[in-house]
Amino acid sequence: MLRFGLCCIFREEPIRFRATTAKALLSLDRRARLAKLSRLAMENASSLLAALEAVRRLGFGAFRVLSPLLPRYTHPEVGYRLEDLPGGDAITAKLREAAAFRALHDLRLSFHPDQFVVLSSPRPEVVERSLAELEYQGLMAELVGAETITLHGGGGYGDKGQALARWRKHFAELSPGVRGRLALENDDVTYTVRDLLPACEALGVPLVYDVHHHRCNPDGLSVAEATALAAATWREAGREPWFHVSSPRNGWGGNAPKPHADYLDPSDFPTEWLGLDATVDVEAKAKELAVARLMKELGAEPWMGKGRGG
DNA sequence: GCATGTCAAGTTGTG
């Protein structure tokens, strides 16, 4: 069956993740800085557990975790380690509590590094920071039991072949824990499913198929073909396929940017996906309300975990 | 309280 996933935050559920800025941290001495970071990290760890409880209650089967659970962790000036934080053990324990809840209810967790993480960049300093950020996200993924870190190909720099060769080279520099979790996702301006498949197959990296991006940035493959090719990269690894879907706020016409709408238009949901064993992250501004509405409109069953009769 | 300006980071495309 299909399981539906929520991305990062909630519209109505009273669950919030906290952040801070490097500038604010730099105005504090080391002791006050670490105390503040510790407080925020503990709040975020508790919020993650609350988020997973809400996800389960709402009948969803997946959750995308907001990357900065530990705010500014890899910042060159205010970066730190978990062991540096007062109460670091309690933070770790709370994250492991979330991991246990995830496992008990068979929820699938992912991370999605933001736009600054670019393994295809020709600039060494960009790649270096990207590798550090991915190692941080790998550490978080390990702690909370997240299966996947979903990354885009990055920039094309006028030569996508060369850029992807750089991506593959830097992929090899990551730790095994990150390599084993990394997935590639087609994006809306540069890399299509057709572009990414050779790298995915060569590296054993599964392909997250975003049908919204595919419609913005087509490659001659039909939705059915792209679905089958992407799904094969997951099944090769004995894993369940992972897809993304969203609707454009201002319709599909024209070349203007296509920000996400509040809710899914059910006609944007590929009929090719119905009946598959797969995970579908719903990217919509109305968050859990949008996931719930889409499931209702599709007649989808709530996720109860594999082998739990759901 | 509330309005407003700011926030680490990359790359691309539009107007």
Add this chain to the structure above:
DNA sequence: CACAACTTGACATGC
């Protein structure tokens, strides 16, 4: 050239 878009507005400050 400025700005929006991207997984996401939240935080810090000043009134």
